[in-house]
Amino acid sequence: MRLPLFLTTIHDWLYSMMPEIWAKIVEMVLIAVGYLAFFAVAGLFLVLLERWIAAWIQLRRGPNRVGPGGVFQTIADALKLVSKELTGTIKADMFLYNLAPYFPIVSALIVLSVLAFSSTIQAYDVNIGIFFIISVSSIGVIGILLGGWASNNKYSLIGAMRSGVQVVSYELSVGLSLLTMVLLTGSLQLSQIIEVQRTGGWLILQGHIPAIIAFMIYMIAGTAETNRTPFDLVEAESELGAGYHTEYSGMKFAYYFLAEFINMFLVAAIAVTIFFGGWLSPFGITDHIIWLQPVWFLAKVGGIILLMMWFRWTFPRLRIDQILTLEWKYLLPINLVNIVIMAIIILLGWTL
């Protein structure tokens, strides 16, 4: 793998300092720390962005007191959450109750490691990339189910059950819509998928009509996977109070909260990788400048996130039966037909 110069220097220095096995372990730890740092910063920034955008849509000012323009607001909030007392319920299943918040955050972190931020920044380019992402990201819902169950609270339980039903249903659409695009690329590996787009143009253009349908289905299902409005009935404020995390406080609540935002980032990042050419620049104008690659990637991800935030602050919430109807009666059949159409288009060579 080609690495930026300063990383290569560190790499060489480490290998010259200690035996290979130790050097490898130290490198792994360094990369893990780097990803964790990105994880935290991205989470905090997305919360801030969400609040700014909400304020902009809602004719308010939003955070504007802590730091210049309110940029330190979420850091202050995080500090507050860290220092808060961890309250819990008496009859809760304490083991599961304490364990549950780690599932969403760990699954999100593992998925993050597969993402290709640029041609060089990718922790683990696994050859079953898309499959890996779909399978690992579905672990997160266990945390929500466990948390809701272990809290010994009926509101939490209703929220958790809603979440279980919703995420299990929409996993199908996410998987199938990505599968539609995999037909085009012929590979599950993320670096390969991007390589295909470097030569043939972004997949959403290559696959034209079925690709656009797949993108729309992916966006709907992805929003549902992250439990955001219009699919936020997991924590439907006006119905269930706070839903599955009603009984959580302090850092445990913050884990759930952070995981939600990181999941949103992941959904957007996967959409960008599969449909919009990942770190590739439009028409390859700046592809040769390596340091611009992550910038392009993050800019595209930002665009998709903006779209999801726009949904959140303007749409009402669906009802549980409507959510299931949408998935099983509309999205899933459309998706299956769409895959067939895509296969026919590829066979006939009608791709762009």
Add this chain to the structure above:
Amino acid sequence: MQQEYLVQDPFKTEEYMINMGPQHPATHGVLRLLLTIDGEIIKKVEPDLGYIHRSIEKMCEYDTYQQIVHLTDRMDYLSSHINNEAVCLTVEKALELEVPDRVKVIRTIVGELTRLASHQLWWGVFGMDIGALTTYFYAFRDREMINDIFEETCGARLTMNYNVPGGLMFDIHPNFVNRVKAFVKHFKTKLPEYDSLLTGNIIFQKRTKGIGLMTAADAINFGVTGPGLRGSGVAIDTRKTHPYSAYDKVNFNIPTFTDGDVYSRYKVRIAEMWESLSIIEQLIDNIPDGDFKVPTKAVIKLPKGEFYQRVETARGELGVYINSDGNKNPYRVKFRSPGFSNLSILDHLSRGYKIGDLVAIMASFDYVIPDIDR
């Protein structure tokens, strides 16, 4: 028998109860609903009142008639002016006191502004209840202008106390007419925005159409009044059927929709906002000159007897019953509040629907808990 025991319905589920409230985001106050639910489906709703009972009716028996007016602010705080007006009208009726036209017109204008402010708040909260958080801020942007007008004229934004038996506490502020005109002009451009943000949304329509169906017969049997009744196709509005103040001088329609679901109750309120704007427009240019108050005695003593006056608040029909034994305090005061009757139908309407629908049904009646629980 053994066989039957084993082959029981595999989909048999158990009902359970949850407490919705007294502190719950959807109840907008301290209403407690005991829900019996089977999964998500509502089997029974039992409202439990008493969390904000301040015994206003009993307190009235120890107050003079001028003082009673101030207590009624705290019932339906979003229609405070109309509540005050109801008491004043009852007292004036008992004293056979004819208030000047100026008072009637000003009362009507302020009353309609109150109705607008109440419906705006309802619209914002309705959106919030079904998950669209942004509506709240759009509604409050416009409601703020009305509150500013009230603040300038009578010094208070919510509990106004602008009415006194015999007229108004003071004359309107010199800016009043201009500001009301500016507001009407502003709101006429903003009201279509409400429709484009929420009413046209497909999710919103799916959430509200065909939910909480109330037939006209049900509505009448349960004593439902206001937009709830008119959403079931019964065109009854106290402002038309028993006109008070200046309502007999203005032209307005009673908006009715016949579906009887949450959506038609929503549409009724939106249409009522247009009607209120039209009433204000008709009156604001011709406020007659004259006194703003008829002098009354410092201690009002009503003649012996029973007096009743009904008015239309933003939520329905408010009735004020005063039983006087000729003293300075009433012998008994009873308020027929719209919210109480509208709450009584909640169980009937929401059985068989889901929790999300219950929230929408509650929002469509616009419950104000201190009005239900006086």
